[in-house]
Amino acid sequence: MITHPFTYQAPSTIDEAVQQLDRSDEGKVIAGGHSLLPLMKLGLAQPEALIDLRRIASLREIRSEADGTIAIGALATHRDITHDQTVRAKLVALAEAAGAVGDLQVRARGTIGGSLAHADPAADEPAPALAYDAIIRAVGPKGRRDIKASEYFKGVFETALAANEIIAEIRFPAPDGRTGGAYAKFAHPASGFAITGVAAVITIKADGTVERAAIGVTGAAAAAYRATAAEKALAGTNGDAKAIAAAAAKAADGITALSDLAASSDYRKHLVTVYAKRAIERAISRAKA
Ligand SMILES: Cc1cc2nc3c(=O)[nH]c(=O)nc-3n(C[C@H](O)[C@H](O)[C@H](O)COP(=O)(O)OP(=O)(O)OC[C@H]3O[C@@H](n4cnc5c(N)ncnc54)[C@H](O)[C@@H]3O)c2cc1C
Missing domain, CATH: 3.30.465.10 (Uridine Diphospho-n-acetylenolpyruvylglucosamine Reductase; domain 3)
Structure with a gap:
């Protein structure tokens, strides 16, 4: 149940929505409502105006x-x-x-x-x-x-x-020609959210060497981040199992990992390296396909 009062508007243009949001002191836009409504039911969010984007x-x-x-x-x-x-x-x-x-x-x-x-x-x-x-x-x-x-x-x-x-x-931006991507996730068994999720986007040259590696990591730290040490380690290699393992081992370098009932910070860091390896392997094999 939502106990606090709020107004509701459903504008049909984004400019109108921006104006309504700007006019309200504690207003919030609502899209799918799958994060905001649970927070409102718990009393953790109490917007005085809801601006629904669904008509745009x-x-x-x-x-x-x-x-x-x-x-x-x-x-x-x-x-x-x-x-x-x-x-x-x-x-x-x-x-x-x-x-x-x-x-x-x-x-x-x-x-x-x-x-x-x-x-x-x-x-x-x-x-x-x-x-x-x-x-x-x-x-x-x-x-x-x-x-x-x-x-x-x-x-x-x-x-x-x-x-x-x-x-x-x-x-x-459109990825270059010989680019492969993959996302590998270790999901929380109850909520389904990512305890660790790694997206790898790898571009290879015609001779098979890794031209560019981009690795985004979620779930492990306070904010999603780019695993730059792993990216640097992989770029310029031939992308074989040894190179992938060496790069993946650096995917949690320098982060302050979250720790909670689901996973300690050390375990989360370990999961990042495991899931980075899986995502990189699949991305490289797709880039070569
Ligand atoms: C049971 C359950 C399981 C879930 N599991 C996962 C999961 O495994 N992985 C995962 O990633 N997510 C998960 N979610 C979250 C889900 O993906 C949400 O849909 C998403 O996080 C928020 O999108 P929404 O459209 O529902 O946003 P809303 O709930 O409508 O809004 C969320 C917040 O974003 C703001 N907002 C919304 N749209 C805009 C916009 N266009 N511009 C500016 N601000 C905006 C709102 O004001 C609000 O503060 C789960 C949710 C539930 C209920």
Whole structure:
């Protein structure tokens, strides 16, 4: 039950939504409601105004642009993303991460914009957003702002998004030709959230050596992060089992790992290295296919 009073509005354009959000003192936008409503029921979030984005049809679109950028509207659900043919072909690590979110009902209602705005440290989609160098396009009272994923995740439920900004879309630059991606997740057995999730996006040269490695990790630390030590270790190698193992071993370097009833910090770090290895192996084999 939600015990505190709030107003409800469902604007039909993003500009209207931004104005309504900006006018309210403690307002919040609502997308799939799968994170916000549980918090409201627990009394942990008490917005005085709810601005529902569901009537803004343009926010649901997934489109390819002339330069190859894949723009995913903030209201695209995890299920939309999992089944979209372009995402499956070009951004397979994102398709796999979206397909690993919660259960069927959660994937049918929850949205990528909601997931990135909420920034639960155990959310899946931040990992591929980082690994694919996504841009979070936000709209606020002063207009549009593009935020690099690498500068977006700040801490537990904390991002670079301002309270009066709305995510309009998440923009993924087209990956180069010989690029493979994969997402490997160790899910919490009860909630399904990621105790560890690793997205690897690997580009190889014609001779089979690793040209570029991008590895996004979620679940392990207060905020999702890029495993830069592992990326550096893998780049320039021939991507064989030894090189993968050496790189994966560095995927938790320098982090302060979370610790809770589900996994101690040492165990989480260990899981990161194991799941990094799995994600890198699959990404390389896809890049070579
Ligand atoms: C049982 C259950 C299991 C789950 N398991 C997983 C899991 O395994 N992995 C995982 O990643 N997630 C999981 N989730 C979370 C789920 O993915 C949520 O859908 C997601 O985190 C939030 O998306 P939403 O659209 O529901 O956002 P909402 O709940 O509507 O909003 C969440 C927050 O984001 C803000 N917001 C929403 N959209 C925007 C926007 N466009 N611009 C700015 N702010 C916005 C809201 O104001 C609110 O603060 C689970 C949820 C449940 C209930």
